[in-house]
Amino acid sequence: MSKGITSKKDDYSQWYNDIVIKADLAEHSSVKGCMVIKPYGYSIWEKIQAVLDQKFKDTGHSNAYFPLFIPKSYFSKEAAHVEGFATECAVVTHYRLKNDGNGNIVVDETAKLEEELIVRPTSETIIWNTYRGWIESYRDLPLLINQWANVVRWEMRTRLFLRTTEFLWQEGHTAHATSQEAIEETERMLDVYADFSENWMAVPVVKGKKTPTERFAGALETYCIEALMQDGKALQAGTSHFLGQNFAKAFDVKFTSKEGKLEHVWATSWGVSTRLMGALIMAHSDDAGLVLPPKLAPIQVVIVPIYKGEEDLAKISTFVDELILKLKGLGVSVKYDSRDSQRPGFKFAEYELKGVPIRLAIGGRDMENKTVELARRDTKEKFTVAQEGLDTYIANLLEEIQESIYNKAHQFREEHITEANSYQEFKELLDGKTGFISAHWDGTAETEKQIKEETKATIRCIPLNNKQEDGVCILTGKPSTQRVLFARAY
Amino acid sequence: MSKGITSKKDDYSQWYNDIVIKADLAEHSSVKGCMVIKPYGYSIWEKIQAVLDQKFKDTGHSNAYFPLFIPKSYFSKEAAHVEGFATECAVVTHYRLKNDGNGNIVVDETAKLEEELIVRPTSETIIWNTYRGWIESYRDLPLLINQWANVVRWEMRTRLFLRTTEFLWQEGHTAHATSQEAIEETERMLDVYADFSENWMAVPVVKGKKTPTERFAGALETYCIEALMQDGKALQAGTSHFLGQNFAKAFDVKFTSKEGKLEHVWATSWGVSTRLMGALIMAHSDDAGLVLPPKLAPIQVVIVPIYKGEEDLAKISTFVDELILKLKGLGVSVKYDSRDSQRPGFKFAEYELKGVPIRLAIGGRDMENKTVELARRDTKEKFTVAQEGLDTYIANLLEEIQESIYNKAHQFREEHITEANSYQEFKELLDGKTGFISAHWDGTAETEKQIKEETKATIRCIPLNNKQEDGVCILTGKPSTQRVLFARAY
Numbered sequence: 001m002s003k004g005i006t007s008k009k010d011d012y013s014q015w016y017n018d019i020v021i022k023a024d025l026a027e028h029s030s031v032k033g034c035m036v037i038k039p040y041g042y043s044i045w046e047k048i049q050a051v052l053d054q055k056f057k058d059t060g061h062s063n064a065y066f067p068l069f070i071p072k073s074y075f076s077k078e079a080a081h082v083e084g085f086a087t088e089c090a091v092v093t094h095y096r097l098k099n100d101g102n103g104n105i106v107v108d109e110t111a112k113l114e115e116e117l118i119v120r121p122t123s124e125t126i127i128w129n130t131y132r133g134w135i136e137s138y139r140d141l142p143l144l145i146n147q148w149a150n151v152v153r154w155e156m157r158t159r160l161f162l163r164t165t166e167f168l169w170q171e172g173h174t175a176h177a178t179s180q181e182a183i184e185e186t187e188r189m190l191d192v193y194a195d196f197s198e199n200w201m202a203v204p205v206v207k208g209k210k211t212p213t214e215r216f217a218g219a220l221e222t223y224c225i226e227a228l229m230q231d232g233k234a235l236q237a238g239t240s241h242f243l244g245q246n247f248a249k250a251f252d253v254k255f256t257s258k259e260g261k262l263e264h265v266w267a268t269s270w271g272v273s274t275r276l277m278g279a280l281i282m283a284h285s286d287d288a289g290l291v292l293p294p295k296l297a298p299i300q301v302v303i304v305p306i307y308k309g310e311e312d313l314a315k316i317s318t319f320v321d322e323l324i325l326k327l328k329g330l331g332v333s334v335k336y337d338s339r340d341s342q343r344p345g346f347k348f349a350e351y352e353l354k355g356v357p358i359r360l361a362i363g364g365r366d367m368e369n370k371t372v373e374l375a376r377r378d379t380k381e382k383f384t385v386a387q388e389g390l391d392t393y394i395a396n397l398l399e400e401i402q403e404s405i406y407n408k409a410h411q412f413r414e415e416h417i418t419e420a421n422s423y424q425e426f427k428e429l430l431d432g433k434t435g436f437i438s439a440h441w442d443g444t445a446e447t448e449k450q451i452k453e454e455t456k457a458t459i460r461c462i463p464l465n466n467k468q469e470d471g472v473c474i475l476t477g478k479p480s481t482q483r484v485l486f487a488r489a490y
Numbered sequence: 491m492s493k494g495i496t497s498k499k500d501d502y503s504q505w506y507n508d509i510v511i512k513a514d515l516a517e518h519s520s521v522k523g524c525m526v527i528k529p530y531g532y533s534i535w536e537k538i539q540a541v542l543d544q545k546f547k548d549t550g551h552s553n554a555y556f557p558l559f560i561p562k563s564y565f566s567k568e569a570a571h572v573e574g575f576a577t578e579c580a581v582v583t584h585y586r587l588k589n590d591g592n593g594n595i596v597v598d599e600t601a602k603l604e605e606e607l608i609v610r611p612t613s614e615t616i617i618w619n620t621y622r623g624w625i626e627s628y629r630d631l632p633l634l635i636n637q638w639a640n641v642v643r644w645e646m647r648t649r650l651f652l653r654t655t656e657f658l659w660q661e662g663h664t665a666h667a668t669s670q671e672a673i674e675e676t677e678r679m680l681d682v683y684a685d686f687s688e689n690w691m692a693v694p695v696v697k698g699k700k701t702p703t704e705r706f707a708g709a710l711e712t713y714c715i716e717a718l719m720q721d722g723k724a725l726q727a728g729t730s731h732f733l734g735q736n737f738a739k740a741f742d743v744k745f746t747s748k749e750g751k752l753e754h755v756w757a758t759s760w761g762v763s764t765r766l767m768g769a770l771i772m773a774h775s776d777d778a779g780l781v782l783p784p785k786l787a788p789i790q791v792v793i794v795p796i797y798k799g800e801e802d803l804a805k806i807s808t809f810v811d812e813l814i815l816k817l818k819g820l821g822v823s824v825k826y827d828s829r830d831s832q833r834p835g836f837k838f839a840e841y842e843l844k845g846v847p848i849r850l851a852i853g854g855r856d857m858e859n860k861t862v863e864l865a866r867r868d869t870k871e872k873f874t875v876a877q878e879g880l881d882t883y884i885a886n887l888l889e890e891i892q893e894s895i896y897n898k899a900h901q902f903r904e905e906h907i908t909e910a911n912s913y914q915e916f917k918e919l920l921d922g923k924t925g926f927i928s929a930h931w932d933g934t935a936e937t938e939k940q941i942k943e944e945t946k947a948t949i950r951c952i953p954l955n956n957k958q959e960d961g962v963c964i965l966t967g968k969p970s971t972q973r974v975l976f977a978r979a980y
C-alpha cells in the first residue's frame with residue numbers, strides 16, 4: 001500500500017491521523033482546536049445520528065433546542081459543576097465590532113456585556129433553569145428531552161474527533177419524580193449506548209460505573225461504556241449520569257407529588273459525541289485505510305466497471321443498473337463509479353481507503369461468464385461470484401461482515417483484559433501487552449491518584465454486575481472486595 | 491374559545507406570540523434574544539429539516555460541518571461582507587474563567603485571545619478559507635455542500651422564530667467553474683425553496699431578485715422568495731445568492747480549468763432558517779390556535795375516545811388499535827389520547843390549539859353505528875364518517891386539507907397584490923388594504939430609500955419573468971420599464 005498512510009505499528013497516532021485526513025473524514029480548521037468535518041466524515045456522523053435519534057424516540061424522548069450561550073453566573077449555582085466546567089471555556093464579552101476609521105475591524109468597547117456569556121460546554125445549567133418553568137406537578141414528569149448541538153470546551157492539545165475545542169454531540173436531560181425512576185433512566189440510556197456501540201459500530205464495550213474521582217461534575221453516579229482501541233488504550237464512548245437532586249436544588253425545580261407534597265425533581269443527563277467517530281475509526285481500520293461496519297457505511301457497495309470502449313461499458317452498465325435497483329430494494333446503498341477519468345486501480349485504492357465494505361469489479365469476461373469479482377474490505381478476500389442471485393448474496397454478506405468485524409474486535413478485547421495481582425505485574429502489562437487490566441483497588445481516591453501519576457493508567461470503570469471476590473489492593477495491600485478495570489486511555 | 495389567545499384582529503403581534511407560547515412551540519430563554527425551541531415546535535422543525543435535506547441531496551449536495559468561530563480578521567477580507575456582518579455579533583475574547591478566591595467566578599484576564607473570535611453570523615468566510623485547500627482543478631468542481639448549524643446575529647429587538655439572536659438554519663455553499671453554472675445553481679436552489687414553501691408549508695411565494703440595496707453583503711445578485719402573512723406584511727422566506735468571484739478572490743481560491751488556465755472559482759450561497767417556523771405559524775393560524783398543513787404536522791390525526799368505564803374504553807381501543815395500524819401503513823402519523831386524567835373537551839381544545847389537522851372522536855354510539863366523528867382543524871367542519879374504509883378516507887382528506895390550506899393562502903395573496911399608480915394611492919394601500927403593492931420605481935437607491943423612510947415599505951423583490959411595461963416612478967415620476975413589489979415586511 002502506498003497511499004501515504006503511516007503503518008499502525010510504526011506510529012499508531014500518526015496512522016490514525018493519516019486515515020482521518022486521507023479518507024476525507026475531517027481536517028483541522030484555521031481556528032485553533034476546531035475541526036472541519038468533511039462530507040464523507042459527516043455522512044458517517046449522519047448515520048450515527050439517525051440510528052441514535054430513532055433509539056431515543058423509541059425510548060420516549062423528544063428533541064428540543066436550548067441556547068448556545070449560558071450566563072456566567074449559572075455555573076456558580078451547582079457547586080461541583082462549577083469546578084468541572086467553568087474553567088476552560090469560550091467567553092463572550094462583547095456584542096459588536098466596529099471600523100476604527102483606519103480600515104481595521106476592532107471590538108466596540110461600548111458594547112460590553114454586563115454579564116459575560118459562556119459558550120455551552122454542556123447544558124445542564126441552562127436547561128434546568130428552563131425546566132423550572134415547565135415542571136409543576138407529577139403529571140409533567142417524566143420529562144424526557146434530548147438535544148443535538150455543538151459544544152465548546154477549550155482544549156490546548158487537540159486530536160481530530162477525539163478531542164476538539166468545538167464538537168458535535170447529543171445531550172439528554174431528563175426529569176423524574178423519584179430517585180429510582182431516574183436511576184432506571186440512567187441505566188436504560190447506558191444500554192442504548194452499549195447496544196448502539198456493539199450492534200452498529202461493531203465496537204464491544206464494558207458497561208460500568210466511574211469512580212467518584214472520574215464522575216461528571218455534579219453527578220451522584222456516572223455510568224459509562226468503555227471500548228478498547230487497537231493500541232490497547234481505552235476510549236470512553238458514552239456516559240450516562242444520575243444527577244440526583246443537585247440541579248433541581250441549584251435551580252429550584254420542584255413538583256407537587258401525587259400525595260400533594262412539594263419535592264425536588266430527580267435528574268439524569270447522558271451524551272455521546274463526534275468522539276464516537278474516533279472510536280469507529282480506531283477500532284477497525286488497518287494500514288490500507290478505514291474499515292467501516294456495513295451498518296454505518298455511507299456506501300456499502302461500490303461497483304467498478306472494467307471496460308474497453310463505450311460498447312463494453314454499455315453492456316456492463318445495463319447489468320449494473322438492474323443490480324442497483326435490486327440492491328436498493330434490499331436497503332443496500334450502492335455507488336456505481338463509471339468515471340473514465342480514473343483507472344480501476346486508482347478507484348480500488350480509493351474505496352479501500354474509504355472503507356467501503358464490498359467492492360465489485362465487472363469486466364467483459366465476467367459478463368460472458370455471468371460472474372463478478374467481489375472484494376471484502378475487512379478481510380481483503382476476493383471471490384468470483386455468480387451474477388444470478390447476487391443481490392441477496394450481497395445483502396447476506398453485509399450482515400456477515402458486520403458480525404465478523406464485531407467478532408474480531410471482541411476477540412481482541414477479550415485477549416486484552418488481563419488480571420494483575422501485583423503492582424509490578426500491573427506496570428509490566430501497561431507497558432507490554434496493554435489493554436484493560438483487572439486489578440484490586442482499595443477504593444480510595446488517594447490510591448487512584450497515585451497510580452495515575454505513576455503509570456498514567458486510570459480506573460476506566462467498576463464493571464456492572466462485577467464479581468465480588470476478596471483481594472488486596474495492588475498498590476497499598478489494603479483489603480478489596482472486587483477488581484476494577486484500569487487502562488491508559490484516550 | 492377561551493385559551494387565552496388574543497384575537498388576530500385585536501392585536502396581530504400578540505396573537506402570534508400567544509400561539510407560539512400556548513401551542514408549546516417556543517419561549518424566550520433567560521439569555522437575552524435567545525429562544526428555547528420546545529419539543530412540539532422542534533418536531534415541526536425536524537420535519538422541515540428532513541424534507542429540505544432530502545431535496546438538497548436529490549440535487550447533489552452533501553452535508554459537512556465548519557467551525558462555530560471565525561477569526562475576526564476574516565470579516566475584513568471581503569469588502570462588502572464586512573459592512574453587512576462584522577457589526578452586531580457575539581465576540582469571544584477569553585478562553586478561561588477562574589475563581590477569584592472570594593467564591594466568585596470571573597474571567598481570567600491572563601487567558602485573553604490574541605485575535606478575537608466571532609460566533610458565526612454566516613459562514614462564507616470560514617468556508618471559503620477552507621475551500622482553498624479543497625479545490626485545485628476543474629475535476630473538484632462543482633463542490634456542492636450544505637451545513638445545518640446555529641448562527642448568531644446580535645439583535646436588539648427580537649421575536650420568537652422571526653428574529654432571534656441565535657437561530658438555526660442551513661447554509662449551502664457551492665463552488666463552480668463558470669459564472670453560468672453558479673447562476674443556474676442559485677436559481678435551482680431558489681426553486682427548491684419555492685417548491686418546499688408552496689408544496690409542504692402551503693405558503694405561496696413570489697420568486698424574485700432583490701434590489702442592489704437589499705442584496706446579501708458580498709453578493710452580485712440575491713434571489714428570494716417572498717410570502718404574505720395574514721396581516722398583509724411580507725416575509726422573506728428564503729434567499730439564494732450568486733456571489734460571483736468575490737469570495738474566491740478574497741480567499742484566493744483558484745482552479746485549473748480544462749484548458750489549463752488558473753481561474754477564480756464562482757460561488758453561491760443559500761439559506762433558510764427557523765424563521766420558516768414563523769411564516770408557517772403566521773400564514774395559516776386562526777384565533778383558536780395553530781393550523782398546520784398535514785405534510786408538516788408531527789401528529790396528523792388524533793383520536794379521542796369518549797367512554798364510560800373500562801369496558802367501553804376497551805371496545806373502542808380494539809377498534810382504534812386496528813385503525814392506527816392501517817393508518818401507519820398509509821404513512822399517516824396518529825396519536826391515540828386515552829388519558830383518563832383529562833376530559834374530552836380539554837383534549838379537543840388542546841389539539842385544536844396545536845393545529846392537529848384531523849381529530850377523531852369515538853364513543854359508544856359511534857361503535858354501535860360503525861361511525862366516527864371527524865373534525866377538520868382548518869375549516870372546523872365536523873362530519874360523521876363510516877368506520878368502513880376510514881383509513882383511505884383519512885389519507886385522502888389529509889391531501890385535500892393540504893391543498894385547501896394552500897388555496898386559502900394563495901387566494902389571500904392574490905387578493906393582496908395591488909397595483910398602485912401614484913404615491914398617494916401607494917400610501918393609502920399600505921395603511922388600508924395592505925399586502926404587496928406592485929408599482930413603478932425609477933431604479934435608484936435614493937428613491938428606494940426615501941420611500942422606505944416615508945412609508946416603512948421596502949422593495950421586496952423584482953419578480954422573476956416580470957412583465958415589461960412603460961410607466962413612471964410613483965415617487966419621482968421618472969420613466970420606468972417594470973413594476974416591482976413593495977410591502978411592509980417582517
Ligand SMILES: [Zn+2]
Nearest residue numbers: 208224460461
Ligand atoms: Zn467504564
Ligand SMILES: [Zn+2]
Nearest residue numbers: 698716950951
Ligand atoms: Zn422577493
